[in-house]
Amino acid sequence: MMQQFVDREYEIKALRRAFESERAELIVVYGRRRVGKTALILKSVEGFRHLYFLADERSEGENLAEFRKKVAELLGDDVIARSDLDWVELFRLLGERGKGVVVIDELPYLVEGNPAFPSLLQKAWDLHLQNSRVKLVLVGSSIGIMERLLGHKSPLYGRRTMQLDVKPLRYWHVGEFLQGYSPEDWLRVYGVTDGIPAYLRQFDERLSFWENVERLFLQKESPLYTEAEFLLRQEFREPARYFSILKAIAFGKTSFGEIVNFTGFDRGTVSRYLDNLARIRAITKVHPAFEPEKRRNARYEFADNYFRFWFRFVYPNRERIERELYGEVIEDVKVNFDHYMGRVFETAAADFLWRKFAFERGGRWWSRGEEIDFVGLKKGKAYFFEVKWSKLTYHGAREVLRSLERKARYVRTGTKEMLFGLIARGVEGRKKLEERGFLVFELDDLFAL
Numbered sequence: 001m002m003q004q005f006v007d008r009e010y011e012i013k014a015l016r017r018a019f020e021s022e023r024a025e026l027i028v029v030y031g032r033r034r035v036g037k038t039a040l041i042l043k044s045v046e047g048f049r050h051l052y053f054l055a056d057e058r059s060e061g062e063n064l065a066e067f068r069k070k071v072a073e074l075l076g077d078d079v080i081a082r083s084d085l086d087w088v089e090l091f092r093l094l095g096e097r098g099k100g101v102v103v104i105d106e107l108p109y110l111v112e113g114n115p116a117f118p119s120l121l122q123k124a125w126d127l128h129l130q131n132s133r134v135k136l137v138l139v140g141s142s143i144g145i146m147e148r149l150l151g152h153k154s155p156l157y158g159r160r161t162m163q164l165d166v167k168p169l170r171y172w173h174v175g176e177f178l179q180g181y182s183p184e185d186w187l188r189v190y191g192v193t194d195g196i197p198a199y200l201r202q203f204d205e206r207l208s209f210w211e212n213v214e215r216l217f218l219q220k221e222s223p224l225y226t227e228a229e230f231l232l233r234q235e236f237r238e239p240a241r242y243f244s245i246l247k248a249i250a251f252g253k254t255s256f257g258e259i260v261n262f263t264g265f266d267r268g269t270v271s272r273y274l275d276n277l278a279r280i281r282a283i284t285k286v287h288p289a290f291e292p293e294k295r296r297n298a299r300y301e302f303a304d305n306y307f308r309f310w311f312r313f314v315y316p317n318r319e320r321i322e323r324e325l326y327g328e329v330i331e332d333v334k335v336n337f338d339h340y341m342g343r344v345f346e347t348a349a350a351d352f353l354w355r356k357f358a359f360e361r362g363g364r365w366w367s368r369g370e371e372i373d374f375v376g377l378k379k380g381k382a383y384f385f386e387v388k389w390s391k392l393t394y395h396g397a398r399e400v401l402r403s404l405e406r407k408a409r410y411v412r413t414g415t416k417e418m419l420f421g422l423i424a425r426g427v428e429g430r431k432k433l434e435e436r437g438f439l440v441f442e443l444d445d446l447f448a449l
């Protein structure tokens with residue numbers, strides 16, 4: 001089952017529709033490294049006449065020579081491969097003779113090698129491609145560069161006909177990679193890899209969850225031990241301060257003021273660095289639902305669980321990992337892991353609730369020291385949920401619900417019709433609670449949609 005291609009139905013359909021159109025297309029595909037962009041494109045071009053070119057850090061001349069070969073292959077013309085045609089001239093030939101899909105993968109390497117590359121593309125598009133039937137697909141991992149390519153100041157701005165932001169898979173897809181695991185382990189896996197297919201594939205279901213975590217994250221040779229740093233270095237030249245800020249967030253310093261205090265950087269710096277981290281999708285800025293959007297009540301959170309786990313457990317243990325004190329490291333992770341999973345479970349539960357109820361508005365709510373894991377509004381009814389990564393007794397559950405009912409009065413949903421619910425790893429006496437009108441979901445329900 002490991003070789004199976006998982007999901008991406010929506011993205012494949014959208015791409016194929018564009019490949020079938022009668023006009024030229026300029027499609028921009030981006031998303032973090034390892035999220036599955038290349039696999040998605042290769043899957044989508046199946047059955048279409050296409051050229052796939054993967055740029056790399058070699059010189060521009062070498063990349064160009066490689067591209068010439070690909071164009072020669074597509075057009076069935078050997079002379080092109082031995083020619084000295086430049087980029088724009090090659091695109092002219094493609095526009096004149098080629099219909100089909102032209103994929104340039106890892107475009108940022110070309111832009112790094114030649115800052116004028118976007119202008120070349122613009123020229124090629126305006127002169128030779130826009131009236132052809134070529135589908136030009138530009139793919140890239142460096143979100144910084146890809147967004148600059150799409151921004152107002154870029155020559156390509158306004159010319160694209162489609163853009164696709166490839167996101168990690170959702171928590172419910174984890175099971176397709178690890179069919180032998182239990183729902184509990186699926187969620188734990190999601191808690192360390194997020195929905196990044198490349199990481200999910202590295203899990204070996206013949207090994208336990210903890211054996212995999214040790215092997216993949218917590219040893220010097222582990223592939224995911226160095227990956228986070230690699231990803232950040234790809235985006236930022238000077239990542240040191242970014243590390244401090246992400247560490248602050250990993251240790252629960254999630255408001256602007258707390259991050260300033262923890263890092264000791266001045267406010268302007270923190271503000272700028274947070275913006276950059278949000279831009280590359282390492283973090284997201286969230287506001288409480290049903291409250292006015294003020295910086296004072298904003299929180300900064302990890303955008304994906306791989307970074308969340310890495311900064312919480314790998315980064316602070318690096319010294320020990322380097323000294324091969326693996327026993328101590330795994331102990332530290334195990335002792336704190338359930339607490340860590342609380343947050344992961346809340347985000348998965350929110351995903352589950354959105355999918356199940358299709359609320360009009362919703363999200364986590366907090367104000368003045370009070371907090372509710374999820375509040376949603378639909379058809380004039382407000383839904384309140386607490387999420388617990390634990391197995392609750394009947395009385396424990398009643399306690400949680402009573403406190404939820406008390407807090408719910410502070411939330412300005414604009415309706416008096418209220419429903420209360422609970423999502424926990426397990427709940428004793430679920431039936432009885434449901435008979436009393438509470439909504440109750442357990443871990444298995446999250447995977448049964």
Ligand SMILES: Nc1ncnc2c1ncn2[C@@H]1O[C@H](COP(=O)(O)OP(=O)(O)O)[C@@H](O)[C@H]1O
Binds near residue numbers: 004005007198199
């Ligand atoms: N939808 C998917 N289902 C299963 N495996 C996938 C999927 N998408 C990607 N992969 C695997 O994950 C790895 C990384 O994907 P890749 O497409 O190279 O990422 P990117 O191009 O975004 O860096 C590859 O081994 C690929 O086969």
Ligand SMILES: [Mg+2]
Binds near residue numbers: 038039
């Ligand atoms: Mg790729």
